Amino acid sequence: MKKTVEKRILTGMDSVRIIYTPLIAVAVSVLVIMILSSTPGKTLYYFFSSPFSTPFFFGNMLNKTGHLIIASLGVTLVFKAGMFNLGGEGQIYAGAFASAAAALLFSDFSSPLFIIPVLAAGTFAGASAGFISGYLKNRWNTNELISSFLLSAALIHIINYFITGSMADKNSYLITTKTISENLRLIQLLPPSKLNPGFFAAVAAAVGSYIYLYKTAGGFQLRETGKNPVFAWFSGIKTGYYTVVSFTASGALHGLTGSLAVTGTYYMCSQDCTAGLGWSAIAVSLIGRNNPLYIIPSALFISFMETGMSGITMYTNFPFELSSIIQAVVFFFITAKITGKGSEYVKKHI
């Protein structure tokens, strides 16, 4: 009996890490702010308080959290199937652009129901991009890491071509499409912030993904494919199917993130409006140990950090550029194994 208790403790260590990594991250950011800021006390105060200071900041933090949750669910799904989707940036941007384009197409219709095809367009755009990488992987074993990244990079430039060219809003000082009509926007739950029902959809999606991955036969087979594809094939699981499906679903989730960003936050697709979201989503997913339920707090945490950063650039003279340094330092530490000891090289053979 003692044996099993000790085993539980060992596996429990993993969940402990999820709590202490954010603590380390906060400690590191405090340290960096104290070093870099000329008014550390004030800066620290705004760093911690601004996300909760006004409905505007608080709502936007939750809204951002929603985006991060959905995108990192996409990362997780592919990861669970044993692969890596590096094309999140492009897939999100494609979703955003497709939604904006669809919304502009439907701008003459007054029914808010048309938001459904608008969201679907974005989701479909992302899914198509994901499908290509998954299909290439399955059919010819093309490295999915590279193909998804290249496709994403190409997509970003192609979209920029449209945004700067034929679809540009000539009257705006920004490089952007026209704004979408009001009836196609998601309702603001906490004005003036951009919090919208998308946040709750994101939480629901996380719970749904958890149920799919851990409770259904499909999720079982997807996870087994990821853990050992040879054995999964040996056991009669259609591994190729899960390769393609997980990548397509991942693209769809990324695309949906882009759609939500356009319909619920920016109301237009400006150049690079979703830039960085894909990378942050990978970080969220890794911090959350690729578990859909842990992703919720993990996304909340990253969003809190980002909101805190924008808070201090707004309220103090802390330059915006420094915030990326803080984020970098946090990223360095967030997966560091403080307690790790021994060599990883031995385990393989003993």
Place this chain on the structure above:
Amino acid sequence: MLKSIFNAAVPYILAGIGGLFTEITGTLNIALEGQILTGAFWAIAVTKITGDIYLGLAAAVISSTLISLITAFFTLKMKSNIFISGLAANMLSFGLVSVFSIVFFGNSGIIRIEKEFADLRNFFFILSLSSIPISHYALFRTPWGLRMRGCGTSPEVLYYRGINPDFYRYISILISGIFCGFAGAALAFSIEAFVPNISAGRGWIALVAVYMGYRKPAGVILSCLLFASAESLSGWMQGFIAIPATIILAIPYIITLSVLTGVSIYRSAKSG
């Protein structure tokens, strides 16, 4: 035409060789991008301040190496996830470059210099060409190269025989830092300016070139030339057909993706 291809290829080749060293020891160094950016900034910044292009070159190499050492420390010593610490290194590079740009020049925009770089251009050209035989010799003809390659395929075997794989990984990341410093300097000197986001995905493309080139120096360089040709070709085509500049940026990626797919179709047909 050929000349413009080679000029475009120089930064790719230098970064690609840097990436080759990390790949060969089994280290996925996605921080190449940030290292190039850092190198480019310090090359221009120091040249502008001191007026000496060679000091600028030295600054590029040193700064890029420092960034690579930070990545190496976190991945090898602190055992951070290599992907995340690579992302962090890229963010850090961006942040530091912007901050120093503000400190030195008052803004974080374009920094121009007016200098004659003919000598350096030849230097970069010779450096990138000679890096093929030198890295091939070092990696495939010396005991050191055997150990570097062994690190990538079977680190635990080296460990069993009393050799610390992490030491070789440190070295490989260090080398990638040096080469990316050169790549960044070459890039900045070729347009006689530093522009924010000057690296424009070159670090990533260099990594792709390493994969496509079967992790062999000659293959890496061929892949880099392919990218450079695609880049020059699209620039050249602009003179004839009215293609907007933005879509041209996408062409290297599309060509690479097509080649990558072609290579994998060929490989899977070969293996049956």
Place this chain on the structure above:
Amino acid sequence: MYILEARKISKTFSDNMVRANSNVDFSLTEGETHSILGENGSGKSTLMHILTGLTSPDSGKILYRGEETVFRTPKDALDRKIGMVHQSPGIIADFSVFENIIAGNSCVKGFRTDLKKYRENLESIKEKYGIGLDLDKKPETPEQKQYTILLSLLFRGIDVIVFDEPTTSFTDIKSEEFLTILEKLKHNGKTIVFITHKIETAIKISDRITVLSKGENRGCCRASEISSEKIFSMMIDNYSSSFTEEQKEQVPKESGNIILSAANLKYMNRNESKKINISFSLYRNEIIGFAGIRENNLGLLEDILGGFITPDSGTVLFRGKNITGLPTSELRKEGVTYIPSDRFTRGTSITSTVENNMAITNIKKFTERGMVSEGKLRKYFRKGAELYNIKADYGQPLWQLSGGNIQKVILFRELDSPPDVLIFCEPAWNLDIQSRKMIYNRIKYLRDSGTSVIILSTDIEEIVTICDRVYVLYKGSIAGILEGNSINSKNIGKMMLGIGDSIEKNS
């Protein structure tokens, strides 16, 4: 004074809480050959890993020439001229023997270019000890890999060499060769530690013998002063010989009784010398065995029979139905079950839980309206755990289990609904004597209750013990078929190496 001494060494693995060593003492005199005898899981490998710096003990002391020492990494041990040759040692993939040795020895400076000198040095070492190994070839068989490491250690000037079960996968002739090399090593003043479970060999070659059981030292004695019976009783506590040879009914060898047959099965690998070209037939209630060298052809035959590779030509008929090239999962549905030799990549998913590993091949059975029913999974897990006496918890990841228990999980999964034909590769993989007997009995029981069995094994003793008929492979073709009392290790060994086809019968 001892060259190396271990005092009160204890070690518990934090992964699976197995106590591998408890208060073990061990000593080594310079120049002696010292055998360590014990079952699988008796802690002998762990002890040696501690003495060569691969693992560190929880408590206890290591003394090198009387001085207390700590070995943190293998390098620390190697610097004191202590090295180990593992059973199937890791070698650097795609490197030749020479490259492996150069890369693996830090005494060769990184940018030395006069590698010729080293090559000459290695050639002379090879000659001195009679090691037959081509420096420019990639080591492939376990034997070549072991010799590569041995050569590497000798090149370094190592004094103490630890061998971990070296001869397990050797043929008789190769074992003889190995023992001569051992003799020469001893002659040249090397200290040798020989880990084995073969009592006779240990007595034959060693000066002293230490017996380990369940992580404890059961005694150390001179080899000349002890009998094998005494050692056996030290190794195993209450051993019951439950292995009884029953009188079996011979099924007549008529074509009507053939359950599975392969005709002119051919496969040529595109770029390597690997090829298969065989025909065979399997009768009802029969155990046939394929003996051969894995790297050359046995592995390829496994891939073809198991459904991983489609042969170029030829047909496999099962109950008259053509099943050539069907994937593993389809074969299973037909009633042909395959247990792969590579239990970790093909046979299990070690990061998955025990019950997932049991249920995976038939997950539909545990699904209600798309949801996996935990109740059904639990029930199934309990059934397996009771039937096969598997020591594991529900929800435990498989890698925490011992080799024997992992084996049982596989057996339960594949045999729960008894197949018509069982293709069983390396049945005794990672098992101690008692579990081995259990498996052999199980195979014979299956045969008697209607399952025909094909055994693929590199362990000749095993083939001799359980098979009714033996096909011996040499260079991808069948070198001979042995039946009845002509099945013995001498005949199989000869045929495997392609020398002589005269069959010696047991008297």
